[in-house]
Amino acid sequence: MAKKNTHQNDADGNQEAGNPRRDFLKQSTLITAISLSPGALLKAADAKLDDKFAAYLEKIPLSLEVNGVKHNLSVEPRVTLLDLIREQLSLTGTKKGCDHGQCGACTVHVDGQRVLSCLTLAVTQQNNKVTTIEGVADGEKLHPLQEAFIKHDGFQCGYCTPGQVMSGIACIKEGHAGNDDDIREYMSGNICRCGAYHNIVKAIAEVNKEGLPI
Template sequence: MTSTPDVPPAPPQSDPGAAEITTAFTVNGTPRTVGADTRVTLLDALRDRLGLTGTKKGCDQGACGACTVHVDGRRVLACLMLAAQCDGREVTTIEGLSREGRPHPMQDAFVRHDGFQCGYCTPGQIMSAVALLREGRAGTDEDIREFMSGNLCRCAAYPNVVAAIKDVAREGGDHAHL
């Protein structure tokens, strides 16, 4: 019996992964260029190539939300996007949320409401929460819960995350900030 792991078939000998591609994009307001294997995801480019490890890998399958970043202002799962797809785009990560050294109001609110425990899903929760306000989906508790449901928290700080988002929404959202 011959068997291989439960993964897609092996790449052919002329492995396209071996090819390098250069991607120029803006990360947290700074132009960056990444020369990488075509298989490199935005998530791995951020973490491994640009040293921005605030964006987390929880599944690498687009199912947990830990890698949520903003691409051209919209929330995106960085594990489901290739770095090469980001050419010419604008990417914001948790490291780019503060302004002039001051944390984003959402970051403060997460601390105040204890919206995390281990903290691993937190950058993704916060990036999602900031986008949620911009999307106008933080009007009710039900909306917040529904539209934050792509961000898993295994410590289950969910009620505190909702409280933090409501708090920021009440204060007028992040319009003053971003």
């Protein structure tokens, strides 16, 4: 037996229950009504909006480890991991490129996994271990992949290089650097506007082939 349809349809044939278009229209109508209401009502509505906005900006305690150093911070819920790293911790090696997760310049490691820090909310990183480009070298000794980038001219302007290196290290650790095609595939999220891709692939392939500790 067919189930009875418990949803009513509007004039356009859309289901009334849970309809995003209808919900949007209701919200828009409410906002319009408030804006045309007497001053007292408008002030009350503004107060509620101010309270919600203030709650949205209220800082939250956050503890995490960055490059082996533990930090106890207070951050707004809207702050990205990228902005936390750059603005609160002054680790500006990680770059802000597109700020939409499309260029890879902001790539860092979280618990050993590469992530796009511009799309990652800082408050979600409670007790996690974050590694930025500043944390891959051993003092004055560069990371093997950093040395390989220099050897093979894997960069030109250098803006994308921190993200390329961080992603390249992860690519090798993940076992995706066995051949040039795999490297290109698993590095495709990192854009180099200068077009140094060929040399980037050579640098990653060499480090992977030599089996150097990363």
